[in-house]
Amino acid sequence: MHLLSLDSVSRDFDVSRPWLNRVLEREPRRILRAVDHVSFEISKGETLALVGESGCGKSTVARLIAGLYAPTEGHIAFSGSRLQMIFQDPYASLNPRWRVRKIIAEPMLFLKVQRPVEQFLLQVGLSADDAERYPHEFSGGQRQRISIARALAGEPDLLICDEPTSALDVSVQAQILNLMADLQDRLGLTYLFISHNLAVVSLVADRVGVMYLGRIVELAPASRLFSSPRHPYTRMLLDAVPDLAMTGKPRTPVAGEVPNPLAPPSGCSFHPRCRYATARCQVEVPRFSDGVACHAVEEGRIPI
Amino acid sequence: MILEVRGLSVQFPSRRGILTAVDDVSFSIAPGEVLGVVGESGAGKSMTGLAVIRLLEPPGRISAGEVRLEGRRIDNLRHEEMRRIRGRKIGVIFQDPLTSLNPLYTIGEQLEETILTHLPLSKSQAREHALSLLREVGIPAPEARYANYPHHFSGGMRQRVVIALALAAEPRLLIADEPTTALDVSIQAQIIALLKRLAAERGAAVMLITHDMGVIAETAQRVAVMYAGRIVELGPVRDVIHSPRHPYTVGLMGSIPKLGVKQDRLLQIEGAMPRLTAIPPGCAFNPRCPRRFDRCLTARPELLAAGTSRAACWLHAPA
Amino acid sequence: MHGARISLGIGLASVAFAMVLGVTLGLLAGYVGGRLDAFIMRVADVQLSFPAILIALLIDGVARVALGGERHEEIVIPVLVLSIGFAGWVQYARTVRGSTMVEREKEYVQAARVIGRRPLAIMTAHVLPNVIGPVLVIATIHIATAIITEATLSFLGVGVPATQPSLGTLIRVGNEFLYSGEWWITVFPGVALVVLVISVNLLGDWLRDALNPKLR
Numbered sequence: 001m002h003l004l005s006l007d008s009v010s011r012d013f014d015v016s017r018p019w020l021n022r023v024l025e026r027e028p029r030r031i032l033r034a035v036d037h038v039s040f041e042i043s044k045g046e047t048l049a050l051v052g053e054s055g056c057g058k059s060t061v062a063r064l065i066a067g068l069y070a071p072t073e074g075h076i077a078f079s080g081s082r083l084q085m086i087f088q089d090p091y092a093s094l095n096p097r098w099r100v101r102k103i104i105a106e107p108m109l110f111l112k113v114q115r116p117v118e119q120f121l122l123q124v125g126l127s128a129d130d131a132e133r134y135p136h137e138f139s140g141g142q143r144q145r146i147s148i149a150r151a152l153a154g155e156p157d158l159l160i161c162d163e164p165t166s167a168l169d170v171s172v173q174a175q176i177l178n179l180m181a182d183l184q185d186r187l188g189l190t191y192l193f194i195s196h197n198l199a200v201v202s203l204v205a206d207r208v209g210v211m212y213l214g215r216i217v218e219l220a221p222a223s224r225l226f227s228s229p230r231h232p233y234t235r236m237l238l239d240a241v242p243d244l245a246m247t248g249k250p251r252t253p254v255a256g257e258v259p260n261p262l263a264p265p266s267g268c269s270f271h272p273r274c275r276y277a278t279a280r281c282q283v284e285v286p287r288f289s290d291g292v293a294c295h296a297v298e299e300g301r302i303p304i
Numbered sequence: 305m306i307l308e309v310r311g312l313s314v315q316f317p318s319r320r321g322i323l324t325a326v327d328d329v330s331f332s333i334a335p336g337e338v339l340g341v342v343g344e345s346g347a348g349k350s351m352t353g354l355a356v357i358r359l360l361e362p363p364g365r366i367s368a369g370e371v372r373l374e375g376r377r378i379d380n381l382r383h384e385e386m387r388r389i390r391g392r393k394i395g396v397i398f399q400d401p402l403t404s405l406n407p408l409y410t411i412g413e414q415l416e417e418t419i420l421t422h423l424p425l426s427k428s429q430a431r432e433h434a435l436s437l438l439r440e441v442g443i444p445a446p447e448a449r450y451a452n453y454p455h456h457f458s459g460g461m462r463q464r465v466v467i468a469l470a471l472a473a474e475p476r477l478l479i480a481d482e483p484t485t486a487l488d489v490s491i492q493a494q495i496i497a498l499l500k501r502l503a504a505e506r507g508a509a510v511m512l513i514t515h516d517m518g519v520i521a522e523t524a525q526r527v528a529v530m531y532a533g534r535i536v537e538l539g540p541v542r543d544v545i546h547s548p549r550h551p552y553t554v555g556l557m558g559s560i561p562k563l564g565v566k567q568d569r570l571l572q573i574e575g576a577m578p579r580l581t582a583i584p585p586g587c588a589f590n591p592r593c594p595r596r597f598d599r600c601l602t603a604r605p606e607l608l609a610a611g612t613s614r615a616a617c618w619l620h621a622p623a
Numbered sequence: 624m625h626g627a628r629i630s631l632g633i634g635l636a637s638v639a640f641a642m643v644l645g646v647t648l649g650l651l652a653g654y655v656g657g658r659l660d661a662f663i664m665r666v667a668d669v670q671l672s673f674p675a676i677l678i679a680l681l682i683d684g685v686a687r688v689a690l691g692g693e694r695h696e697e698i699v700i701p702v703l704v705l706s707i708g709f710a711g712w713v714q715y716a717r718t719v720r721g722s723t724m725v726e727r728e729k730e731y732v733q734a735a736r737v738i739g740r741r742p743l744a745i746m747t748a749h750v751l752p753n754v755i756g757p758v759l760v761i762a763t764i765h766i767a768t769a770i771i772t773e774a775t776l777s778f779l780g781v782g783v784p785a786t787q788p789s790l791g792t793l794i795r796v797g798n799e800f801l802y803s804g805e806w807w808i809t810v811f812p813g814v815a816l817v818v819l820v821i822s823v824n825l826l827g828d829w830l831r832d833a834l835n836p837k838l839r
Contacts, residue, residue, distance in 0.1 A: 053488035053489065053490060054488055063733075066736075066737045067736070067737065068733055068736055068737065083737075084737060084738070085733075085734065085737045087730040087733065087734065088730070089730055092729040092730045092731060093729075093730035093731050093734055094731050095731040095735075095749055095752075095753070096731075096753065097752040097753055098749075106735065106738055106740070107738045107739075109738075109740075110738070110739050139576060141576065147734075150734070154738060169344035169345055169515065169577075170344065170515065170517070170556065170559055170560055171344060171555065171556060171559045171572075171573045172344075172576070173559070174558075174559030174560075174561075174570035174571065174572050174573075175572050177561070177570055178569050178570055178572055181568075181569060196488070196489065197489075197561075198489070198563055199518075199560070199561040199562055199563045200561050202561065202563050202564070203561040203567060203570070226563065226564060227564075236490060237489065237490060238563070239493075240489050240490040240492065240493040241489060241493075241518070241563055242492075242493070242496070242516070242518030242519055242521055242522045243518070243521060243522060244517060244518045244521050244545065244560065244562050244563075245562060245564070245565070246521050246541075246542055246545065246546070257458050257460050257461070257490075257491060258458075258488065258490075
């Protein structure tokens with residue numbers, strides 16, 4: 001029994017121009033399909049990461065699971081009691097008019113037993129008297145710790161982390177990632193980790209889902225995804241990551257840009273940038289099977 | 305040397321006294337070379353770049369040192385002269401392509417304006433030059449896109465246009481401040497490759513300012529690591545990354561997650577970079593340094609020879 | 624003095640009413656969005672095309688007819704407060720709506736939603752404290768305008784009757800005596816009105832500067 005499972009979830013946004021403009025200029029409605037038939041499960045205690053570039057829909061998936069949006073199609077099943085979320089921007093995720101005490105206590109309004117706020121502050125490496133301060137008195141990294149404390153106070157079974165360290169300096173990021181790993185070990189937390197940074201994901205994730213234009217194109221255990229990626233987009237992404245180890249490995253030049261999500265290519269949406277694309281790829285959407293959605297992989301055309 | 309910076313300091317007065325954002329910084333960049341300037345937020349790297357091109361916001365000002373462009377001092381020029389040099393000899397690329405381009409003019413118009421201001425060309429020659437620049441930075445079908453407005457381009461394409469603008473007057477020095485931070489990783493790779501190629505082909509000097517060590521590894525030949533307004537390590541990229549000599553650089557490299565390297569926990573530097581109002585005496589890194597000793601608390605180290613690099617650390621003092 | 628007290632009282636009360644009405648509608652329009660927002664804003668737009676005085680006159684006129692002369696005299700002050708208040712809620716609603724739409728997208732609001740707070744709780748506990756700043760400044764300036772509006776209405780004869788005169792009424796009444804030697808009946812209330820309005824405006828300026836964190 002999985003803690004969370006998504007079954008063919010889709011989410012559309014109506015980004016049409018205002019009614020009057022549309023009528024006067026005779027434009028059709030414009031629907032943006034941000035998430036397109038996404039399915040996956042998360043088991044208790046694991047960390048599943050969703051990676052992709054801007055516009056791929058990973059943040060929308062996070063918000064669908066958190067209940068901030070409702071799915072247009074499909075079904076989300078959560079078998080736990082509570083979930084909480086940490087957000088990317090440490091400066092916007094805490095109410096500037098509330099003291100830290102009130103911020104951390106808020107999730108406990110819905111619990112039967114209220115624990116002392118100080119307990120959570122200590123758990124995330126802050127001190128007890130930080131409870132009386134206001135968010136603007138803290139640095140970005142400390143604010144993220146407060147966000148984590150707030151999430152923990154809600155006693156969640158699942159913690160959704162939407163780019164939790166993307167806005168932080170590298171050394172602060174290391175502190176926060178280490179903290180999150182410690183908390184997972186100690187409290188048995190389950191994480192859904194959203195990020196565009198593949199190196200961070202390779203550190204934290206047990207399994208990784210790669211998204212492109214609203215679809216999951218590959219889903220595999222982290223060790224397998226990074227050592228032998230199968231989908232051409234995954235390969236391209238991994239190739240594009242700057243090579244800090246400076247191995248001087250030869251890299252295939254990256255082709256093209258992410259198309260406009262309002263007018264995605266037909267068939268497999270990656271086909272305009274894919275060196276293995278055939279006529280079939282332009283017409284038929286690849287089925288997701290055995291962890292990857294790609295005709296070329298299915299047909300055995302891609303050398304490993 | 306195209307750019308030589310000696311003892312540059314930037315200060316600005318505040319309610320709590322005079323704050324030093326850049327403290328006695330020295331480096332040089334040769335033709336065709338890319339120097340990476342890396343550091344975390346507040347380290348002073350952007351300020352250094354702004355100081356070089358004299359775009360500091362008052363009351364910030366250069367309080368000490370010299371900046372020489374092709375041998376000639378530019379830090380003490382009058383504003384008019386500096387303005388001419390800035391467009392002609394120095395090109396600048398900022399982080400956000402959205403705000404670097406004027407949304408009300410087509411890219412063709414913006415390119416032509418820059419070209420005509422600095423080069424003695426006719427309008428049709430300027431247009432030809434602009435088109436060839438757009439081709440060079442990889443904009444497909446530039447003739448068709450010449451009359452487009454900035455919002456017609458995607459983020460990556462816009463940044464290419466910004467690079468074309470920066471190169472328009474054939475500068476000798478290119479300053480790029482976080483040019484790829486706002487871009488997706490696949491586009492980032494393309495822009496990095498472009499910058500590298502252009503620097504080499506034109507023999508320009510590039511000062512690449514970023515917090516992203518990976519970008520530096522791909523693009524730069526040498527790197528300067530900044531901390532609390534000072535350069536703490538300076539050397540060839542490969543050496544600084546693989547065998548860092550300054551404890552801060554060691555900590556920094558250890559805290560970066562690396563693809564393909566299985567780690568359980570990242571190396572963590574305790575504490576945080578000091579604010580400008582509270583820079584410790586002696587070595588600015590000493591409160592966080594696992595290897596500090598007495599001298600570090602009182603005396604500020606200069607850049608000392610350490611293998612192929614130089615590090616501002618008393619561990620490398622000659623015995 | 625008594626006249627000044629009535630003027631000020633009506634000014635404060637009508638502003639308080641306009642503020643509560645405007646802030647509430649602005650919060651709702653900004654947070655809920657969609658059709659409710661469109662409806663509220665259209666009403667606001669329509670109302671803005673009429674001068675405040677006319678609106679106040681309209682509401683007051685309706686009240687007179689509906690309640691008849693005597694009844695109306697008894698509750699003339701609340702009616703005045705309501706009519707001046709109704710004339711002025713739009714500026715609060717607009718400001719609050721704009722700020723609310725910005726704050727709504729911020730992550731602390733989304734965090735509250737994930738935590739499970741209800742929309743009403745989020746609007747009052749989270750959004751309201753963050754959008755209320757400019758409202759207080761508008762309110763102090765609005766007090767001056769409300770006082771003048773009341774004075775104008777009373778001067779025109781449709782405001783406070785002579786039995787409980789406000790400054791405007793006094794000015795009107797005194798007008799008739801202007802040339803008969805008792806000029807002070809008009810002039811002194813006039814001066815008092817000017818002084819009152821200037822004081823309130825200065826208070827508004829001071830408040831705006833005091834609340835501006837950049838000037839601290």
